[in-house]
Amino acid sequence: MQALLFMLLHVVGVSVGLAFGPARRVHLVGALGFLLGLAITVVLELAMMCLDLRFTAVRAAVLLVALAAAALVHAARRGALPRRTVVALALWTLGVGVVGWIAAYKNLAVMSYDSHYIVMMGVALADDGGFAPDMLAKLGDYGVFSVVAQSLVGFTRGTFLHGLAPMMAASTIAAFGVMLGSGLDAIGARFRGRTLAVIVVVAAAFSSYMVFRHTFYIHTNLGTAAYLLVFCAAFWLAEVTGETGLLPAAFIALVAVALHRIEGPLIATVFGALAVLPSRLPRRTLALGVVAFAVLTVGWYAVMATGLSPESPFLTPRRCYLVAAVPAGFAVYTLLLLWPRARLLEAVNRRIALVMAIAFAVALACAFALRWDHFATSARGWLGSLRYALYWGVAWWWLAGAVIVGLVVPAPPRRWLFVVGVPAYAALVLLLVWGRDPYYIGIGDSANRMAIHMLPLVFFYLGLKYLALLGRHQDDAPAQPAQARDLGERVVERGEERRELAER
Amino acid sequence: MLRRVHVWLGWLFALACALLVVSNVRLAVRNQTVLGDEDTPRPRSSNIATVASLNSMNVVRYTFATFYRLRVLADHALLVPGRLASLHFLLERVSRLHTQIVPMLEPLPAAAIERLDAQVKYWWAFDAESPLGVIVGGPDDGYVLAERADHQLYLILPESLYRQALGR
Secondary structure, X not given: OHHHHHHHHHHHHHHHHHHHOOOOOHHHHHXXXXXXXXXXXXXXXXXXXXXXXXXXXXXXXXXXXXXHXXXXXXXXXXXXXXXXXHHHHHHHXXXXXXXXXHHHHOOOOEOOHHHHHHHHHHHHHHHHOOOOOOOHHHOOOOOXXXXXXXXXXXXXXXXXXXXXXXXXXXXXXXXXXXXXXXXXXXXXXXXXXXXXXXXXXXXXXXXXXXXXXXXXXXXXXXXXXXXXXXXXXXXXXXXXXXXXXXXXXXXXXXXXXXHHXXXXXXXXXXXXXXXXXXXXXXXXXXXXXXHHHHHHHHHHHHHHHOOOXXXXXOOOHHHHHHHHHHHHHHHHHHHHOOOHHHHXXXXXXXXXXXXXXXXXXXXXXXXXXXXXXXXXXXXXXXXXXXXXXXXXXXXXXXXXXXXXXXOOOOOOOOOHHHHOHHHHHXXXXXXXXXXXXXXXXXXXXXXXXXXXXXXXXXXXXXXXHHHHHHOOHHHHOOOOHHHHHXXXXXXXXXXXXXXXXXXX | OHHHHHHHXXXXXXXXXXXXXXXXXXXXXXXXXXXXXXXXXOOOOOOHHHHHHHHHOOOOOOOOOOOOOOEEEOOOXXXXXEOHHHHHHHHHHHHHHOOOOOOOOOOOOHHHHHHHHHOEEEOOOOOOOOOOOEEEEOOOOOOEEEEOOOOOEEEEEEHHHHHHHOOO
């Protein structure tokens, strides 16, 4: 039953991808299908429950099938369903079915207190079909995405979706590989043995024990990592190629990031701002995505604030409004940019990476100055986990080496989303310790788990950077880093030309 | 010249990735008995004997007390340990179904604890110690609330009641 559910979610994601997304990129649509379908279903369920509409398995199945059918009709009208596409996506769907069956065959779930809480709330939601009076107060601890995803257990006869985490991991791996391949295509890096090289990078990104463990661990970290990767990679690809068709997938992923953890809206806004503000993509399209992201995120936080206890150690109504104000402010600012007189702000937007780097550096300096012991203990705990813990192996040492060597290697175009996004995110993780106990050395520590969110991003960026050196363009042009950068700029310019043509 | 260096760097990166994979796999295989955590044992065990043998192998033991455990008892009762907040959540739901909930402040007889202890069939927990401490409350007709010496709380209730509480 779980495998069938995963296939249904995949079909929903693929249909929406074909109708509104990058229909020409068949394998990308196939690889992202499950993740997008899951995010769409979770948002749909959450919206229905917030509107007091009962979400039952039957209703949901009808709704999802109708959504997929409508999207496929729209895709057919767009001419996005040639025979080759249909065959390729049917194979992807079959693949999802097989992987889903394997994931659900044996219950290998790793569970902690948090996992049981998430599962228990999910089961309660599935059975109530909405928010019982006491329910909202219980949903402020972990982020709602995983809970709602687990509530899809109502589609099955099982007690919880033990196959969801492995299925999500498999989808993330597929998405990483396909997006890295597409990224290398976009910057013209074609060479013999590329598929093998991509597979090796994927294996390196997902083979450390810590990440492997989260393949079976029911929590929020793998999902956050998956959707953050999808947002950054899809947006970067859109930026470089000028394909606005990639943006719906990116923004759906951004909403999923925001709903995954209680600090999700902050993470999503940091990466959203780094991507959107300096972007050369059409402002209106971007504003639409940002507003949709903000409405869904702020809407949920506003609903949740009505049910939370002011004494909660995690989210209180006041904290809810404060967190929601961040994406709301981002959306207002993005809308402001549509106003012709706001052109003055473009100077700030172009330098948003620098502004954000300075802002986080100052915030960290202030935090350490004001609470040295607290932050120093946390930093030691976090770095200790990354450096010495067996479950990370040498992954972070390895990454540090690759990053340092990478300083002399030509960079891919439009790299700020990764180059500033990851350090800014690391700073945010440290800042989040302000109102809680210090981080410690341990596999269950928050910061240690949150390090998983940035790992695929770092590997994706390094994969783009190093594997591009092997590309064919190396033969006929650049030996100089500067020239290689020119190549990147040319790719961006080509994207802009395409975009202009599309707009015409 | 620089072009060649770049190409070499590209292949070196791929090779380094492959070495990292080998290192990760070797580490996981060599250290699988110590890569346990405070949440769940690795490798997972499904019976007491395995847990006991794991412990005798001096597998790294982490703080059991902080975490929530779920154990299915042979008589179809569930032992649902957790923090007070989550237990309250279940209790509220149970109390909607069963209005006669009278806290029982007397400790449960030791024999009863032994019986429950012996009935543990599936262990989702990583601990060979006795799962029960002092029983601090619970009604005659449905459930008991237990507290271990380490202050970990458990709710013990029949599976049917647990399902009812969750509306299943």
